[in-house]
Amino acid sequence: MILRHYARRGRIALSFVEPRADGWFAADDLLAAFSKGVDLAVVSQVVFNTGQVFLELPALIAAAHAAGARVLVDVYHSLGVLPVDVAALDADFAIGGSYKYLRGGPGACFLYLHPRHLDGSLTTLDTGWFAKREPFAYQRPDPPQFASGGDAFLESTPAILPWYQARAGQVFTLAIGVQRLRAYSLLQQQRLVALLRERGVDADGGTRERGAFVIIRDAHAVELALVLQERGVHGDARGSYLRLCPDVLTTDAELVAAAEIHAAVRADRNI
Structure with a gap:
């Protein structure tokens, strides 16, 4: 949405690579889009609606760099789900937050910059007063004098409580380990997919090319999500994709109940 807004205001020229017929x-x-010449390529490591994991991400980043582009990787749906190493990927930038699989609640989000971009050669269009070289001097030099390194990308006064809230989820994730969380997530997804298919519901998930949630593709996905929430099954919908995401605390009995309730809702509504 932000990129679309910048494009409407003439700040950037924006083009999209669309998914194929299967979503x-x-x-x-x-790769074909990169060859046409881009300044910044924005790629999600895990796609938010289908759960597709870009297994080819290292090759995509290398190709973008070879074409002269910088790469921003969206790790919202991969951080805490998959082992993520932005340094090994050689990503220029990464954005993410704690409110999904790091279990940290809203408000604690971040921008990663590769060390090669900390020399002051890049500036951002939008900053706050914390990005100043001397924010507490309360001066307004013109042109602005930005802080060194990543501090030049800071916004205004940050909320402090969300960062303390987020720490518990980070400590939990580090203690358990992302590899163990991933293995358990795949087992839960496979179990839920099997339960749904036993009841005639076509679902996908639990494979290495998918993220942390099971998807059901249905034209009535938004309606289904609302009805399921009323019956105690808390999923959501993104377009025609219903997303169901078992958590590490989700019991097997809850997975069985979710499948049974889902099948009953479809039967009641003749979907």
Whole structure:
């Protein structure tokens, strides 16, 4: 949405690579877009609606760099789900937050910059007073004098409580380990997919090319999500994709109940 807004205001020229008919993005389509010449390529490591994992991400980043582009990786749906190493990926930038799989609640989000971009050669369009070289001097030099390193990208006065709230989720994730969380998530997804299919519901999830949630593709996904929430099954919908995400605390009995309630809702509504 932010990029679209910038494009409408003439700040950037924006183009999109669309998914194919099955809803998945093809690496070849992104590679073709890079070859046309771009300044910044924005790629999600895990796609928010289908759960597609870009297994080809290292090759995509390398190709973008070879074409002269910088790469911003969205890790919202991969951080805490998959082992994420932005340094190994050689990503220029990464954005993420704690409110999803790091179990930290809203408000604690971040921007990662590769060390090669900390020399002051890049500036951002939007900053706050914390980005000043001397924020507490209460001066307004013109042109602005930005802080060194990543501090030049800071916004205004940050909320402090969300960062303390987020720490518990980070400590939990580090204590358990992302590899163990991933393995358990895949087992839960596979169990839920099997339970749904036993009841005639076509679902996908639990494979290495998918993120942390099970999807059910249905034209009535938004309606289904609302009805399921009324009956105690808390999923959500993104377009025609219903998303169900078992958590580490989700019991097997809850997975069985979710499948039974889902099948009953479809039967009641003749979906």
